[in-house]
Amino acid sequence: xxxxxxxxxxxxxxxxxxxxxxxxxxxxxxxxxxxxxxxxxxxxxxxxxxxxxxxxxxxxxxxxxxxxxxxxxxxxxxxxxxxxxxxxxxxxxxxxxxxxxxxxxxxxxxxxxxxxxxxxxxxxxxxxxxxxxxxxxxxxxxxxxxxxxxxxxxxxxxxxxxxxxxxxxxxxxxxxxxxxxxxxxxxxxxxxxxxxxxxxxxxxxxxxxxxxxxxxxxxxxxxxxxxxxxxxxxxxxxxxxxxxxxxxxxxxxxxxxxxxxxxxxxxxxxxxxxxxxxxxxxxxxxxxxxxxxxxxxxxxxxxxxxxxxxxxxxxxxxxxxxxxxxxxxxxxxxxxxxxxxxxxxxxxxxxxxxxxxxxxxxxxxxxxxxxxxxxxxxxxxxxxxxxxxxxxxxxxxxxxxxxxxxxxxxxxxxxxxxxxxxxxxxxxxxxxxxxxxxxxxxxxxxxxxxxxxxxxxxxxxxxxxxxxxxxxxxxxxxxxxxxxxxxxxxxxxxxxxxxxxxxxxxxxxxxxxxxxxxxxxxxxxxxxxxxxxxxxxxxxxxxxxxxxxxxxxxxxxxxxxxxxxxxxxxxxxxxxxxxxxxxxxxxxxxxxxxxxxxxxxxxxxxxxxxxxxxxxxxxxxxxxxxxxxxxxxxxxxxxxxxxxxxxxxxxxxxx
Numbered sequence: 001x002x003x004x005x006x007x008x009x010x011x012x013x014x015x016x017x018x019x020x021x022x023x024x025x026x027x028x029x030x031x032x033x034x035x036x037x038x039x040x041x042x043x044x045x046x047x048x049x050x051x052x053x054x055x056x057x058x059x060x061x062x063x064x065x066x067x068x069x070x071x072x073x074x075x076x077x078x079x080x081x082x083x084x085x086x087x088x089x090x091x092x093x094x095x096x097x098x099x100x101x102x103x104x105x106x107x108x109x110x111x112x113x114x115x116x117x118x119x120x121x122x123x124x125x126x127x128x129x130x131x132x133x134x135x136x137x138x139x140x141x142x143x144x145x146x147x148x149x150x151x152x153x154x155x156x157x158x159x160x161x162x163x164x165x166x167x168x169x170x171x172x173x174x175x176x177x178x179x180x181x182x183x184x185x186x187x188x189x190x191x192x193x194x195x196x197x198x199x200x201x202x203x204x205x206x207x208x209x210x211x212x213x214x215x216x217x218x219x220x221x222x223x224x225x226x227x228x229x230x231x232x233x234x235x236x237x238x239x240x241x242x243x244x245x246x247x248x249x250x251x252x253x254x255x256x257x258x259x260x261x262x263x264x265x266x267x268x269x270x271x272x273x274x275x276x277x278x279x280x281x282x283x284x285x286x287x288x289x290x291x292x293x294x295x296x297x298x299x300x301x302x303x304x305x306x307x308x309x310x311x312x313x314x315x316x317x318x319x320x321x322x323x324x325x326x327x328x329x330x331x332x333x334x335x336x337x338x339x340x341x342x343x344x345x346x347x348x349x350x351x352x353x354x355x356x357x358x359x360x361x362x363x364x365x366x367x368x369x370x371x372x373x374x375x376x377x378x379x380x381x382x383x384x385x386x387x388x389x390x391x392x393x394x395x396x397x398x399x400x401x402x403x404x405x406x407x408x409x410x411x412x413x414x415x416x417x418x419x420x421x422x423x424x425x426x427x428x429x430x431x432x433x434x435x436x437x438x439x440x441x442x443x444x445x446x447x448x449x450x451x452x453x454x455x456x457x458x459x460x461x462x463x464x465x466x467x468x469x470x471x472x473x474x475x476x477x478x479x480x481x482x483x484x485x486x487x488x489x490x491x492x493x494x495x496x497x498x499x500x501x502x503x504x505x506x507x508x509x510x511x512x513x514x515x516x517x518x519x520x521x522x523x524x525x526x527x528x529x530x531x532x533x534x535x536x537x538x539x540x541x542x543x544x545x546x547x548x549x550x551x552x553x554x555x556x557x558x559x560x561x562x563x564x565x566x567x568x569x570x571x572x573x574x575x576x577x578x579x580x581x582x583x584x585x586x587x588x589x590x591x592x593x594x595x596x597x598x599x600x601x602x603x604x605x606x607x608x609x610x611x612x613x614x615x616x617x618x619x620x621x622x623x624x625x626x627x628x629x630x631x632x633x634x635x636x637x638x639x640x641x642x643x644x645x646x647x648x649x650x651x652x653x654x655x
Contacts, residue, residue, distance in 0.1 A: 024203045026092030028146040033078045033099065036143035037071035040136065044068075044110065047117065047132050055120040063113050074102070099147050103140065103154035110136060111161045118169075130177050133162050137185040141192050148196045155185050230303040232281055233288025235295075241302040241310045245360045248312065249353075258353050259320035260363040261311030262371045265331065266345040266379060268307040273528060275340055283335050283342060290330040299323055310364075317352040317384060324348050324382050347374040351385040369393055399452045402438045408465040412436055414473065415631035418640045419484065419602060422616040422623045427640050429482035429516070431624065432470045433631050434462075450488050459490035460497045464504075471504060473634050474514065484516040484546065492519065492531040498538065505541040512542025516567065520549050532563055539564045546602075561597055568594060572605020572625070578614035591619045 041064075048064040078095065111133065118129045137158050144151035159182045166178035228240035236244075248258060272280040284307070291301040291309065300312040311327070313320040331346040349370025357363045366385040373392075374383040383389075406412075416430040434446040444452075453462040470485050477483060491497045505512050517538055519531070535545050546567040570590065577583025587603075594601050603615040606625030615623050629640050 020207055021200070021203060022092040022096060024199075025096055025146045028199075029096070029099070029144075030078050032143045032145070034075040036139060037074050039139045039143070040106070040110065041068045041071040043132055043135055043139075044113075047114065047128060050125060050128050051117050051120055054125070055117055059113065059117055067110070070106075096147055096150075099144070099150045100153055103144065103147075103150040104157045107136070107140065107154040107158045108161060111158050115162070115165050118165075126174070130174070130181070133158065134181045134184070137181065138188055141185065141188045145192050145195055146199065148193055151192055152189060155189050159185055230288070233284055233291075233303050235288045235292060235309075236300065236302040238302065238304045238310070241300070241304065241312065242360055242364075244300055244312055245363070248314070249358070249360060252353070256353065257316045258312065258314045259317050259324075259350050260353070260356075260367045261313065261320070261324055261348055261350045262304070262364070262367045263309040263311065263324075263327065263331070263346050263348045264371055264375060265307035266347060266375075268344050271342055271344065275337070275342075279337050279340065279342075282337050283344070286335055286337075287331065290333075291327065294323075294327060294330070301327070311348075311350075317350065317355075320350060320352070321382060321384065324350060328380075328382065345380045347371060347379055348382045349374055349385065350382060356385045366390075366393070396448075396452065396455075398441055399444065399448060400456055402440045402444075403436075403449075403452050403456060403458060403462075406436075406438060408461060411438055412462065412465050412469065414466065414469055414634070416473075416634050416637035417624060417631040418629045418637055419622055419624045420628055420640070422603075422612070422620055425628070427481060427638075428622060429484060430477065430634075430637055431484040431518070431631075432466070432473070432486070434466050434486070454488065454490045459488060460494055460500070463487065463491050463497060464500055467501065467504060471508070474508075474511065476634060477514075477638070479511075479514070482514045482516055482544070484518050486518045486548065489520075489531075492534045493527050498534045502537055502541050505538065505543050508542075513544070515543040516546050517543050518546045518548040518569070521547060536564045539566075549604075565599060567600045567602060569602040569604050569624075570620070575603065575605040575607065575611045575615075575625070578611050578618070584614060584618060587615075587618045587620075595619075 044064045044067045048060040052060045114129045114132055118126060137155055140154040140158075141151045144154065163178050163182050166174050228236055228243070230237040245260065248256075268280065268283070271283060284303075288303065295301050298314045302310045302312075304310045311320075311324065313323055315323070328346055328348060331344060335342045335344070349367045349372070351357065351363045351367035351370060353363060356366045366389075370383040370385040370389060373389060374381050377383075413435045414432045415435050416432055418427050419429040419431060420426060421428055434449055436444040436446075436449045438444055449462065450459070453459045467485060470483060474483050487501075491501075501517075505515060508515070517535075519535070539545050544566040545564055546569055547563070547565055548569045549571045550568040570587070574583070574587060578587060591601055600622070601620050602622040602624055603618075603620040604624050606612050606615060606623045607627045609627065611625070612623060612627060629637065631637075
């Protein structure tokens with residue numbers, strides 16, 4: 001780096017980094033120094049031409065030629081770019097240092113040459129020499145603005161030699177011109193010094209601005225990364241997912257293919273409930289590392305929230321399914337959480353672009369719907385959105401529209417199926433089953449009614465409308481018969497629904513014991529503790545609690561002891577096993593364990609006389625099924641208790 005004189009410029013120059021100032025000087029000098037050498041070459045050629053007839057050729061031709069060659073060499077040097085920042089910095093420092101030496105050498109050489117020529121010729125030639133010196137001084141100062149030490153050196157060396165020569169040579173006019181040139185040169189030098197100081201300040205300000213901008217950009221990049229990163233797993237988050245999807249859609253060509261996926265973990269909530277949220281968080285962090293290792297330019301894996309993850313795979317749907325299958329395997333690999341080893345699973349829905357949609361909303365919704373279908377129909381599998389699912393979506397949309405505008409009190413009805421004593425076939429109770437007859441979509445199965453109501457957030461309205469109808473029918477049912485009513489998972493975790501049911505049961509005034517509220521095993525999974533508290537409240541009002549479809553969920557008879565229940569209903573899928581020895585032994589064991597827990601049993605799905613006989617022999621006191629009676633209107637269901645129907649089967653004789 002050039003040593004800058006100890007002037008007022010010093011403090012200003014030190015503001016700029018020692019690395020940046022030489023580069024800034026060099027960039028500017030590389031544009032101006034070639035101009036200086038061109039100026040000197042032209043000036044020397046003009047002087048040589050003016051003295052060509054009166055001075056020796058060695059002075060008029062030789063010196064200008066050498067000067068021009070020197071100028072070309074220096075122009076080439078200053079115009080040659082460097083390939084790396086390190087080389088450029090080194091050249092900048094070297095070139096500025098050499099400029100100081102060359103400026104003095106060239107200045108003294110040209111002044112000595114001019115003084116030598118000044119011995120020849122008349123007043124016009126002498127005036128030309130004076131002009132040459134003046135142009136040389138002023139040109140050097142301006143062209144060396146960004147090398148102030150070199151500018152000062154050439155100015156002082158030229159004037160230091162030429163001014164004494166003029167004073168000694170005379171006449172007075174020449175002395176005055178020389179002094180005038182010296183004064184102008186010094187003033188221009190002062191202007192140049194101030195200009196360089198301003199240049200250093202400008203570079204300092206630009207350096208600070210660049211630094212601040214760089215810091216702001218770095219902070220912005222860090223904030224953007226944080227804004228697009230999930231803190232727990234380290235994966236990109238929901239915002240990144242949709243940004244990435246928007247970018248893909250905006251740049252999509254006609255042949256672009258990619259897949260959008262949604263993964264939902266299975267059996268994750270029990271990890272939180274049984275081991276605690278710290279273990280659940282640890283599991284998610286490990287899963288984030290596994291998914292992150294799979295991510296690349298083609299595969300984007302994000303955490304959408306909770307135990308749900310999103311996928312964007314920039315490939316056709318078949319390779320995307322293969323990649324998704326590998327991700328599913330990563331989820332199924334056991335998790336070592338230190339104090340426990342946990343196995344979970346996942347279900348996944350995929351939607352292909354452009355077949356499933358051409359915008360982010362449609363693609364995500366259809367991938368999510370494919371996931372919903374996977375969790376309900378193919379748990380643990382991968383479901384691709386298809387035309388069949390599209391038809392199902394349209395059907396569900398029609399159902400949603402119909403339910404939103406339905407007159408629930410008029411359109412919702414109940415069918416009743418008898419529950420009978422196995423040995424005597426005496427009617428002991430009725431199960432109320434929901435029916436929906438819509439004017440726009442026709443008869444809708446109960447499962448679709450409940451699922452649609454839950455999607456729309458109308459589960460409470462539907463449940464209470466059906467319960468009110470059931471309570472109205474209860475007045476028409478003989479006092480010795482009990483009425484079973486089904487509750488969904490959404491009902492159990494909704495405090496307002498529970499409050500409304502409690503109020504209605506309390507208003508029965510003595511008939512509460514006739515109400516049996518049925519729940520399924522799967523309805524306990526979303527939040528076991530909340531469900532248990534809700535059931536306890538309902539039971540405290542006098543209603544009995546039954547677990548329906550027992551054997552199809554995740555619980556066991558042992559866990560039933562934690563619930564305030566009075567009855568279990570064995571799922572119909574076990575009825576077909578009553579005819580083989582192993583099945584009979586299993587059902588007998590279930591019945592004995594239920595008796596030990598003081599829980600009554602009802603065997604559902606009885607469809608043949610043989611199944612009725614085996615259920616009775618296994619010790620089941622109550623049975624229910626199509627062999628006995630199908631769901632029907634209340635008046636027809638009540639006929640089971642009389643001899644008014646020829647369809648009633650004969651009582652089973654045992655022993």
